[in-house]
Amino acid sequence: MSSSSSTSGIADAAAAANIPPPSDDVSRHTLSPESELRIEIPNGVSCNVYLRFGSAELFGAELPPNDRPLRLTSTKVAIFTWHGCVLDVSNVDKLDILYVSDETDSNVAYVNTHAQLEAMRDEALATMGGGGGDNSNAPPPLNDEEDNGNNKNNNNSNEKFDAPASSRGRGPRVLLCGPADSGKSSLARVLAAYAVKLGRTPILVDIDASQNMLSVPGTLAAVSVTPDMVTAESYGTPSVMGGPSGGAGSMPLVFWYGSQDLTAHPDLYKAQLSRLGNAIDERLSGDADANASGIIVNTSGMIEDAGYQYLLHAIDAFRINVVLVLGHDRLYSMLGTHIKKTFEEEDSSSAPSSSKRRRPKLIKLPRSGGVSERDPSFRRSSRSRCIRRYFYGDVIAQQQARSSSSATDGSAPAASMAPRHQFSPCLIEASFTDVRLHRLTNVSLSASLLPISAKQSTDPIQLETIPSSEISTRYQHAMLAVCHPGAVERYEESGVARYLYVSGVAGFVVVERVDADSGTMSLLSPCAGSLPSFHLLVGDVFWME
Template sequence: MSGPRTIIVGPTDAGKSSLGKILLNYAVRAGWVPTAVDLDVGQGSITVPGCIAATPVEALIDVEEGLPTEVPLVYFYGHQNPTENPELYKFLVERVADVLSRRANVDVQAAGVVINTMGWIEGLGYELLLHSIDTLKADVVLVVGQERLYNQLRNHLRARPEVTVVRLHSSGGVVTRTPQVRKSARTRRVKEYFYGVRGDLSPHSQTVSFEELRIFRIGGGPRAPSSALPLGATSVADPLRVTAVTGVTVELQNSLVAVSHANTPDQLLSVSVAGFLYISNVDILQRTLTYLAPCPGPLPGKYLLTGNLKAFFE
């Protein structure tokens, strides 16, 4: 028996994440351990923003604590908007789907999946949404708060009778947030990762030479030399290219970087991350970085990933 694979879609601030938590709690109350999947890189309900993540939900979701983070599967996208690198976004969605498929036993499959999505539903956003529905094999699509999106998806998925598209009204308590409020929420999520929701954690600050760290970013490098391309074609940036950050730069300051489980740079694309560091200071002259870690001790991996995700807090 396979449980429902429910994906919740709709515009920004329609109440998608709240609905997802309600459905997950219903499943837990019924004795199941459903899987929560978060594709909203702009906010992040499982871990920090800028990630695509999944986690089993074994207990009722606490209003303050949010989704459980004991054993999450996390891939670092590194940006708050899929427009930065849509090919990487799709690649990571495919990675999560593949890992969940291989891990799923009979009980996990029967418990079902609840998938939260971003609020970008126009143009490329709609294409990424369709990709997520197909890749994660969603069979229930809940459309919150927009009739036009409901009609689009119903027409697009008409040839797939195994997929049910349902329209839901937005909750009466939904409040539209300004860009500044959303930015503040992202910073708060990052701060909660290090200090805890109630401020009861004690993160560890450490200063190291730049040479002690190996930092990489994904995307931006050349895809292929012009000589290797067809006549008349031009080389473009490779969205999945892994490139080492070779010099100390102030751009790293206030950046959130991920500590990868990868054993080699070649694995950085396909391997999940162990956790995150916050680079609080960059000293160009001394060639040192000061980072904040959730706890003292050696890092769980020697390769770090960076994007353009920033946070500003003391």
């Protein structure tokens, strides 16, 4: 069937469904099967997309039905249809780009990849004896509890990983890599969405600290994907999750790297990758279905030098068994050579075969023609919106009772819909002496700068506690990570800094104001009440409304 004849087929079917004509400021698009509408919305502009007929998806998430428009703001997306659809788009005069493309071979390649991952999931369950495994004990949450300090991978970022003795029953552990703007995050969303639609619960991991789709910039994060996360509304934003708990059923595990620059703290970055990998192993070890569902790791666009080394480290840290390379032959070739060499050496070693790792599959995928480059100012504003969404959530319509005085016709008060933010952030006043601001550094510090209880160690990452006399307006607008009370307790007992830097954080605050005269600071917090702890990790991420 040619594209135009299939388009007319959809148009005929849509006409038979009696769709009302579009209003003046709306453009209508009839999409043939396996085509997509690409939309680029500039900063500060929004549009509504209405699905008038058929079905369509945004990075794998189903579009809401006709009566509920999908609102998109300052973003670049593609709305794809497998079977054809009719879409109405509002505010078209303000959009940068809006066109339909049937060059969607990459989408077909992505769904084929998903099918291969599904086969691995089925195989993993079958290996465990027909599925289900022993789930009699509730699976442990995705958390960062230390394993009594015996885990060799926790601390030293330079050590080499060993895979667990057996990979029996292990589902796909996918790593997506490629240059910046090659479509990695979009594909990660697609693969997670398709898996969730089939009842899987993959863990989505984002190790791109420059712009993390699961948390604020400056973080590494992982979350067990639940159906409520996979909506066109959240998939149409730069961060899939919003708010302190992600706004979804499942709590993300978030590490504070503290910078958008991945070259700033290589040891810290690698240590956090290692710990995240171990935390995920612990989470999956008690849950056969989750283990079979596997993990999907999105990486940064850094693929040269340190970036390449990070990819190799991530492959080890997350026991990756599938590497997807998007649109970059050279990276594909380099990884192929590395994997071949490493695993040939391992295969020929005298280690018992049960302790040998499985060679990861390396798959090259095309970059979608729709993926567009984001210039630095677009990226900056995306990052800022992620942070804003963390504190304020999305704008939602809330039912409001109309007061009786406003009902001029004497009828009973009726309800009206008023837009409001999902969360109500508040300001917390703290004195300089109440807070403990810690800065992570690569440099080995003199003992005088360390907390009294801290032991100077050979750890390449050190924690510097900023004396209250040095707190100044330079911290105004700084984003701070709030340490978990449990991590603080372990740190204070042991003086070991890694209890703070390789622990999931409780959340984030932003320093709204520093008043050096009164020795106080105002912290913007996403929710009312005191903070879980006043041990706060400083980085170099700043945010101003």
